[in-house]
Structures are given as C-alpha cells and as structure tokens.
Amino acid sequence: xxxFLNNPDAIVDETVAGFVRAHSDLVRxxxxxxxxxxxxxxxxxxxxxxxxxxxxxHEPAFIGYTGKNMVDAVxxxxxxxxxxxxxxxxxxxxxxxxxxxxVLYGNYAGDNMNVKMAAKMAKKDGIEVATVVANDDVxxxxxxxxxxxxxxxxxxxxxxxxxxxxxxxxxxxxxxxAAQKAIDSCRSVGVGLGPCTLPAVGHPNFQIxxxxxxxxxxxxxxxxxxxxxxxTADEIADDMTKIVLxxxxxxxxxxVAVLISGLGATPVNELYVLYDRVAQQIEARGLKVYRxxxxxxxxxxxxxxxxxxxxxxxDELKELLDMETACPGF
Amino acid sequence: MTSIDNKGAGAVxxxxxxxxxxxxxxxxxxxxxxxxxDHGVNMAKGFARAAERLDPEGTLTDALELLSDVLMSxxxxxxxxxxxxxxxxxxxxLGDAEKIDAANFAAMIxxxxxxxxxxxxxxxxxxxxxxxxxxxxxxxxxxITGGKSFAEALDAMKAAAAEGRDSxxxxxxxxxxxxxLGERSRGVLDAGATSCAMIxxxxxxxxxxxxx
Numbered sequence: 001x002x003x004f005l006n007n008p009d010a011i012v013d014e015t016v017a018g019f020v021r022a023h024s025d026l027v028r029x030x031x032x033x034x035x036x037x038x039x040x041x042x043x044x045x046x047x048x049x050x051x052x053x054x055x056x057x058h059e060p061a062f063i064g065y066t067g068k069n070m071v072d073a074v075x076x077x078x079x080x081x082x083x084x085x086x087x088x089x090x091x092x093x094x095x096x097x098x099x100x101x102x103v104l105y106g107n108y109a110g111d112n113m114n115v116k117m118a119a120k121m122a123k124k125d126g127i128e129v130a131t132v133v134a135n136d137d138v139x140x141x142x143x144x145x146x147x148x149x150x151x152x153x154x155x156x157x158x159x160x161x162x163x164x165x166x167x168x169x170x171x172x173x174x175x176x177x178a179a180q181k182a183i184d185s186c187r188s189v190g191v192g193l194g195p196c197t198l199p200a201v202g203h204p205n206f207q208i209x210x211x212x213x214x215x216x217x218x219x220x221x222x223x224x225x226x227x228x229x230x231x232t233a234d235e236i237a238d239d240m241t242k243i244v245l246x247x248x249x250x251x252x253x254x255x256v257a258v259l260i261s262g263l264g265a266t267p268v269n270e271l272y273v274l275y276d277r278v279a280q281q282i283e284a285r286g287l288k289v290y291r292x293x294x295x296x297x298x299x300x301x302x303x304x305x306x307x308x309x310x311x312x313x314x315d316e317l318k319e320l321l322d323m324e325t326a327c328p329g330f
Numbered sequence: 331m332t333s334i335d336n337k338g339a340g341a342v343x344x345x346x347x348x349x350x351x352x353x354x355x356x357x358x359x360x361x362x363x364x365x366x367x368d369h370g371v372n373m374a375k376g377f378a379r380a381a382e383r384l385d386p387e388g389t390l391t392d393a394l395e396l397l398s399d400v401l402m403s404x405x406x407x408x409x410x411x412x413x414x415x416x417x418x419x420x421x422x423x424l425g426d427a428e429k430i431d432a433a434n435f436a437a438m439i440x441x442x443x444x445x446x447x448x449x450x451x452x453x454x455x456x457x458x459x460x461x462x463x464x465x466x467x468x469x470x471x472x473x474i475t476g477g478k479s480f481a482e483a484l485d486a487m488k489a490a491a492a493e494g495r496d497s498x499x500x501x502x503x504x505x506x507x508x509x510x511l512g513e514r515s516r517g518v519l520d521a522g523a524t525s526c527a528m529i530x531x532x533x534x535x536x537x538x539x540x541x542x
Contacts, residue, residue: 009375055407077406080366084406085414109506110408113449117402117411201358201367220366223511 008199042072049095064329082110088118100128100172106151139216154186164320192217194304237277252286259309264299333431339390346532347381361521364508394421419445432480457501459522466491488534495527
C-alpha cells in the first residue's frame, strides 16, 4: 500500500499541525505542549472542562471532537499508543474553568495508567478531576466482565452527552453521571476485512487472509471472536446488529442512536449499505432509530472494516444529543 | 571492590540505552507477534533521547531521574509510565548516596520493582516484565543473604532475569494488549519481559565491570 509520508517518526506532529491549521476556527494548539489540542471555546469560567485523549491513527478521533459543547482539550499519543501522563495533565489544565474537569476516555492499559498519574498531578494543582472509562466494545470481554471491555466508537456519544451536560452548566458530578449513563447505554462491535500498518513498523500488525473476515475485532486489530469466510453485507449487518442488541436487552419501543463508522479504508458508500440493513433489523426488533450517524467517525489507520454502535436513548439523552455542537469530526 | 562511586555512574544508563537502541528491531519484532509491534520503536526513542541528554560523568541517580522524565513526559503508551515509575523510584531510593554497594543497590532495584507494581496491575505469571523483574530482584537478595559478593549477586540477578524472560514463552498473557489473544499468546516471548531482562543485564554488566 502506498502512503503519504515524510518521516514515519514525525507523522503525529505533522497530523496535529495540519489539523489545527485546517480547523483554526474551532481548535488551537496548547502553547506549552504540542501534543495537546484545545477548543477555541475553552476554558469556560465556571463550567466543567471535558478532556479526552488516546493514541493517534483513529482520526477524526480523538482530536476531531474538540470544539463547542464537546471536548475542551485532547491529549494526543503516538500512533496506537497512549498519550503521556504529562499531556493528559496539560489537557486537564487547559480545560479547567474552575468547576472541575471530567476525563472521559477509553479502557486501555496505557490510558488507564497515564490518566491516573495525570489526575494525581492535577490534584496537586488544586483541580478536581473525575473520570469515566468507556467500555462499549461487546466482543472484548463477556458481559459479566464488562469492566474489562475496551472503549471504541461509543466514546464519541459519551463525549457528546458529557460535553452537552457541561455546556448546560452541570456540576462535575452531573457531567460524570451523564457521561457514565451515555456509555452504559452504548454497545459496539467491530468487523475487520483487512489489516492496518504502523508506518514506523512497516508491515501489517496482524493478518486477515483473503476471503476471510474477523468479527469482534478491536480498534488496533485486537483479535475478534470469530475468523470466518467473508459474507454478504446484509449477512454481516445482521450479525453485527445481533451481537450488539443481544448484549443490550432493550425493551420494545426504545429509541436508539445508531453510529456506523468506517475503520479507515472502507468506502463510505459501503457503510450506507450496512446501515440500510442494520436499521431494518433494529426496526424488526421493535426499536426506533432516533438519530443515525454514518461515516468515518473513529478509524484505525487503513483497516478495512466497520464498527456499529447502538445507544439506547431516554428524554435526557435525546435532549443532550440534540444540543448544538461545532467540532471538526461531528 | 565492593562498591562504585555514584558520581560517574551516569554512564551505566548510557550503556543500557545503547543496548536498547541496538535491539530496537528485535523488540518490535517480538512485540509484533502478540502486540502491536511498536515496543522497540518507543523504547529506543525514549532511551536514545535520555542518553543524548544525560551526563555520563554525573550520578546514576540523576541519569535515572532524567530517563524517567523522558519516558513519562515524552513516550507515553504503557511502557512510558511503567518504566518511568520504575526508574523514578530507583532514583529516589538511591538518592544522594556517594557509593553504590550491594545494600543500596538491593534497595534500589526493590524500589523500582515496587514502583512498577504500584502503577500496573500485573502479577508474576501474567506474561509481563514482572516475570523477569521479580525473580531477578529475589535472586540478587538471595545471593547477598547467602554471602555472595556484589559482583556475584549481579551475575545471579542477570541470570534470573534471563530465565524469567524465557519463562514467558510458555505463559498465556493475562494483562495488557496481548491478553486479548488468550491461548494464542502462548509460544512467544513477552516483549516487556525481554526489554526488562536487557535493562537488568545492562545494570549487572555496567556495574560489574566497574567493580573489578
């Protein structure tokens, strides 16, 4: 595969530089840390700050969700590698408007450690920090070990809900409660049809044989639950919907938000092919689609594949989901 | 000799860094089998940056502190905080000691081990760097208790680290990214245990040769 590269070791810095240049109406670079992207609207005096962060290579996540009524500051890591504790700390500092900071991030070993250390550092600065750890990826651990599950595209909805609650003047406890409710209402699954390559490593970090697919794959190519023959889009959509909804147990009539994201190298039109079937399956189960998002929202370099996230909604989540937002990724 | 000067032992870290940089591709290759293949890249980047900036004529304490700062503030990932805490706690333990002898070296590596155990969640047998680190620290202590010299205890530590590293081949990963593989993680070395054994061997060799 041919790629746009200057120096593989500088690719993250170059990504961030281009990003803040392109979206200078919404975001800026932290003056002291070039691995921290800050919303042009942050910090807001008296409002809870929203912070996230993660490895690069998932664009538009994580930086793309920086903006108005969304995430206030994002810590940027190397490709597929957690940001440093320092970058999380600097993000917390940049997002702090004096009412506390909510760090809403995904369940990965490195992020857990670096956020924990950053929260300690911020506490020394006198900033109150609370966290929500996203764990929406159904196939990454069984239901009774939900705390082990990874965070994937459901994180976007968690940021949306948490950011909206903070914008409405919610306290730190209220923002954390809303974000926790959001991620608890989300279930996701990924399917991989082709691997991805870290430019500095130079070869794919896992293999998917031609004619095969991997159901339940993670956002960095973590192995799925089944490797099997590639099926039709409808059959794959049925399988994904079933995996997500069987884990969810939603009462008939529940309204849901549906997010289908490409993993980097899948054409967007194919995502709509998947969506058409997913929506029919959702309706066949007596559920109602309130809002649909289809596109490249949370990618994995140039992985071929898609993820499906279904979020159960109530009046509070609908109101927060509908709130006006301005950020590059949404 | 039974001790070395702390001042001038900054070079120990320079020498360890050279080993890590030399093994950049090897560490990434091992990591790529069950991880995401960037362990060597990130380790080499951190250790090389620290080696560039540290003063080999300075103390081991200062060199370890600088290495920790680079890993924690510039490398990130999982290995940044894990090794960052290790070296920071080692530096704190050694403090302003003038000499490095068997007693404060034992305390230093024990403090480093406790630092990594504190921030991480792994146990021995989980196929992580602890599988090299724990037996190495225990072997050093046992050798000293058994009346061996500092140099002999360093050799025992190095041997135990290598043995611990090799023991990870038969283990199934239980924490970290490779744990998602379950049984499929069996049969290959753990990259963290491999780099940890390299670091401990580096301490043993660099300090050992200065003791003679």
